[in-house]
Amino acid sequence: MRLLALILCIPLAGCLSWWHDEPAAVTPSQSNPVDTYADAADGVMDIAAAAIDTARTANAAGKKNVVDGELSVAGAALPRPTPKSVKESQSRAKAESPVIWQEAAANADKLQRQLDDLWGKVEAEKEAARQQLAAKQAELDAARAAQRDLIWTAGGLAIVLLGLAGLVWGSALGVTKAEAGAVILGGFAVGSLPWLLESDLSVWILAPMGGLVALRGVVWVWSLGRKKE
Numbered sequence: 001m002r003l004l005a006l007i008l009c010i011p012l013a014g015c016l017s018w019w020h021d022e023p024a025a026v027t028p029s030q031s032n033p034v035d036t037y038a039d040a041a042d043g044v045m046d047i048a049a050a051a052i053d054t055a056r057t058a059n060a061a062g063k064k065n066v067v068d069g070e071l072s073v074a075g076a077a078l079p080r081p082t083p084k085s086v087k088e089s090q091s092r093a094k095a096e097s098p099v100i101w102q103e104a105a106a107n108a109d110k111l112q113r114q115l116d117d118l119w120g121k122v123e124a125e126k127e128a129a130r131q132q133l134a135a136k137q138a139e140l141d142a143a144r145a146a147q148r149d150l151i152w153t154a155g156g157l158a159i160v161l162l163g164l165a166g167l168v169w170g171s172a173l174g175v176t177k178a179e180a181g182a183v184i185l186g187g188f189a190v191g192s193l194p195w196l197l198e199s200d201l202s203v204w205i206l207a208p209m210g211g212l213v214a215l216r217g218v219v220w221v222w223s224l225g226r227k228k229e
Contacts (some may be wrong), residue, residue, distance in 0.1 A: 034122065048077040147196045156191025160184050 051074035058066035081089070092100050192211030 013088040030173070034126075038119070044077045051077070145194075152193045153191050156187045156193075159187030159190055161187075163187055 051070040055067045055070035055074070058070065088104075092104060160183075163180050163183030163186070166183055167177060
């Protein structure tokens with residue numbers, strides 16, 4: 001029976017080694033400064049755009065106080081203009097030319113589209129980084145699975161060898177041929193345990209095996225008690 005106890009320790013040691021050396025999962029950073037800045041910038045620009053739109057509507061209705069108030073909100077949300085931009089704006093105001101304003105609006109729209117394109121490239125790079133991270137995680141998962149299979153296969157082989165030893169030297173070891181045969185079958189079961197765990201049949205196979213092992217343990221303990229009497 002000491003042989004059976006040793007057999008039970010082998011797969012347990014394999015499990016402990018597998019859990020101890022389990023590769024750490026690759027996790028992305030929880031906070032991304034680029035995303036944080038982009039979200040904040042979008043929020044500020046949205047406030048400014050809404051204020052300007054309201055001011056334009058109020059100006060058409062002749063509500064000067066509303067225009068001044070909404071423009072102050074937009075001015076607070078937008079960055080401070082450079083002297084060059086202020087000079088260009090004042091020049092357009094003096095000219096009061098629809099053509100000049102249309103040209104300036106077209107240039108501003110062009111710059112905005114360029115920003116959108118640049119941000120699209122940033123998003124594409126982020127997506128590529130996510131895919132690389134997922135591929136790395138898949139590699140780690142595969143390495144973990146290979147390590148697990150190797151441990152269980154080695155444990156199963158060791159148990160089979162112990163069972164063969166029981167067949168050859170059973171009388172010296174105190175193991176019957178039936179028990180040695182059961183040990184050999186158990187070794188094959190341990191070696192195939194990774195497949196069993198991933199199979200839909202795992203419950204139907206492992207549960208009866210566990211019940212038989214538990215029953216055998218109860219019978220062994222009972223027999224020890226009988227011998228002491």
